[in-house]
Amino acid sequence: MGMQAFLQKVLLLELWQGMWVTLKNQFRPHITVEYPRETVEFAPRFRGVPRLRKDPQTGEELCISCLLCEAICPTECISIVAEKRPDGKGKQLVSFTINYERCCFCGLCVDPCPTKPITAIYMSHDYEFAGYDRDAYVATREELVDGKPVKIYTR
Amino acid sequence: MFRTEMMDINMGPQHPSTHGVLRLKLVLDGETVNDTDVLIGYLHRGVEKLCETKNYHMIEPYTDRLDYVAAMYENLGYVETVEKLMGITVPERAEYIRVLTAELQRIASHLVWLGTHALDIGAMTVFFYCFREREIILDLFEAFCGARLTYNAYRIGGLPWDIPPGWIDRVRHFVKIFPGRQKEYETLLTKNRIWLGRTKGVGILKSEDAIDFGVTGPCLRASGVDYDIRRAHPYSVYDRFLFDIPTGENCDTYDRYLVRMEEMRQSLRILQQALDHLPAGGVMAKVPKRIKPPVGEVYHTVEGPRGELGFYIVSQGDDKPYRMRFRSPSFVNLQALPHMVKGALVADVVAVIGTLDIVLGDVDR
Numbered sequence: 001m002g003m004q005a006f007l008q009k010v011l012l013l014e015l016w017q018g019m020w021v022t023l024k025n026q027f028r029p030h031i032t033v034e035y036p037r038e039t040v041e042f043a044p045r046f047r048g049v050p051r052l053r054k055d056p057q058t059g060e061e062l063c064i065s066c067l068l069c070e071a072i073c074p075t076e077c078i079s080i081v082a083e084k085r086p087d088g089k090g091k092q093l094v095s096f097t098i099n100y101e102r103c104c105f106c107g108l109c110v111d112p113c114p115t116k117p118i119t120a121i122y123m124s125h126d127y128e129f130a131g132y133d134r135d136a137y138v139a140t141r142e143e144l145v146d147g148k149p150v151k152i153y154t155r
Numbered sequence: 156m157f158r159t160e161m162m163d164i165n166m167g168p169q170h171p172s173t174h175g176v177l178r179l180k181l182v183l184d185g186e187t188v189n190d191t192d193v194l195i196g197y198l199h200r201g202v203e204k205l206c207e208t209k210n211y212h213m214i215e216p217y218t219d220r221l222d223y224v225a226a227m228y229e230n231l232g233y234v235e236t237v238e239k240l241m242g243i244t245v246p247e248r249a250e251y252i253r254v255l256t257a258e259l260q261r262i263a264s265h266l267v268w269l270g271t272h273a274l275d276i277g278a279m280t281v282f283f284y285c286f287r288e289r290e291i292i293l294d295l296f297e298a299f300c301g302a303r304l305t306y307n308a309y310r311i312g313g314l315p316w317d318i319p320p321g322w323i324d325r326v327r328h329f330v331k332i333f334p335g336r337q338k339e340y341e342t343l344l345t346k347n348r349i350w351l352g353r354t355k356g357v358g359i360l361k362s363e364d365a366i367d368f369g370v371t372g373p374c375l376r377a378s379g380v381d382y383d384i385r386r387a388h389p390y391s392v393y394d395r396f397l398f399d400i401p402t403g404e405n406c407d408t409y410d411r412y413l414v415r416m417e418e419m420r421q422s423l424r425i426l427q428q429a430l431d432h433l434p435a436g437g438v439m440a441k442v443p444k445r446i447k448p449p450v451g452e453v454y455h456t457v458e459g460p461r462g463e464l465g466f467y468i469v470s471q472g473d474d475k476p477y478r479m480r481f482r483s484p485s486f487v488n489l490q491a492l493p494h495m496v497k498g499a500l501v502a503d504v505v506a507v508i509g510t511l512d513i514v515l516g517d518v519d520r
């Protein structure tokens with residue numbers, strides 16, 4: 001055994017080096033976020049649950065009931081019922097439901113949506129859901145537009 | 156008067172160090188493992204069959220859920236397989252961004268491995284540091300594709316989005332700070348006598364055994380076999396980058412640790428080169444709305460963080476695959492486990508499971 005190896009063995013050098021690393025890390029800024037008191041900031045592209053939106057200018061519903069999002073959804077959680085418009089042009093929604101229980105947040109439903117300039121269905125930043133039964137996860141058309149009400153439990 | 160008896164012990168499926176729902180039936184002679192029976196299937200979801208009922212767009216989110224620690228590679232392998240079948244050329248910029256995200260994913264996946272492996276062996280500190288750095292990568296992925304674990308980040312023919320503004324600088328920043336952080340992990344582990352004692356000479360897998368078992372990835376390279384798909388069968392734009400393929404000599408757990416540490420450094424090298432040569436242009440090729448590959452079959456592999464990740468698709472000209480098969484590295488590597496722990500102590504089984512770096516979602520599919 002060489003001198004260096006011997007010293008290393010006796011002086012526990014590698015141990016002290018490790019301790020030094022942990023000590024150094026004590027003084028780094030904390031990165032833990034104290035959820036739910038604070039929340040992290042999301043990237044603009046963050047994919048929460050999918051929701052519907054209205055035209056920001058006219059306030060009209062954007063969705064034209066083309067059923068493309070229903071067709072591409074891999075978990076088949078979107079179900080749309082549409083009927084012919086009374087004036088004979090195109091279709092309009094009767095109901096639009098997304099079962100959030102099955103949704104896997106993949107964002108595929110947004111890709112084919114044809115409405116311009118923004119897509120009618122979009123990935124929102126909502127993520128806080130808790131419910132006591134399965135029905136709590138089925139979002140109706142109104143809830144998809146206005147957001148599902150979140151119940152805040154306090155002590 | 157005295158006699159000894161073999162004892163059957165179940166390790167798992169809820170054992171914290173089996174990294175998921177893996178059940179091992181150990182036949183023990185005292186503390187020594189005499190025989191091991193690996194029982195899997197607790198996480199079987201039938202994805203391969205399920206894919207036969209979905210069209211080509213819908214399958215990608217399902218691939219995310221195979222190896223959820225390195226979902227970028229599952230996405231990459233899948234879309235490249237379909238592109239190969241259809242003969243689509245992906246824009247160069249998209250290829251570079253794919254390489255960037257994939258190499259970041261390799262580092263993130265190796266960080267999970269290092270953290271949990273060290274945690275299993277008893278070094279808790281490394282776990283926190285590794286996950287701190289992994290968080291930076293996950294933030295980058297969130298900015299790029301919107302998700303942190305199941306990305307669904309590529310599309311057949313390219314990418315759904317270009318990278319967001321400022322992203323490149325954030326990756327550069329990561330490439331700059333990471334070597335220092337990696338040095339810290341190495342200070343904690345590489346010469347630590349407990350770490351050496353727990354990993355040196357444990358779980359030896361000779362190169363010819365590794366080849367016989369079909370082991371790939373870092374486990375194979377640590378056994379001294381210089382085989383990396385990025386070099387052997389280059390895909391994407393990997394033939395343009397300079398990087399080394401680290402190999403081990405002693406075929407033990409410690410060498411596998413060294414190989415993976417070196418791989419992270421090589422990934423940083425690739426990242427640096429990809430950042431410097433990122434071309435401008437579009438990110439999506441022209442592809443039909445309905446993906447209908449021609450009749451035929453295709454097998455394509457990518458080098459995932461765990462080894463050779465293969466996709467086999469049989470197409471009959473429909474918009475759904477006729478047969479879909481995943482060659483998952485975790486499943487194949489796991490076969491070597493009984494061989495590696497034969498004659499070892501029970502505590503070494505934990506080390507060997509850690510060093511094989513299995514993901515049970517990938518094993519059971």
Ligand code: SF4
Nearest residue numbers: 073103104106107109
């Ligand atoms: S995000 Fe995916 S799973 Fe959810 S509704 Fe859209 S397509 Fe379906």
Ligand code: SF4
Nearest residue numbers: 063064066067069113
């Ligand atoms: S794809 Fe868009 S427009 Fe078509 S039904 Fe879905 S939300 Fe409506």
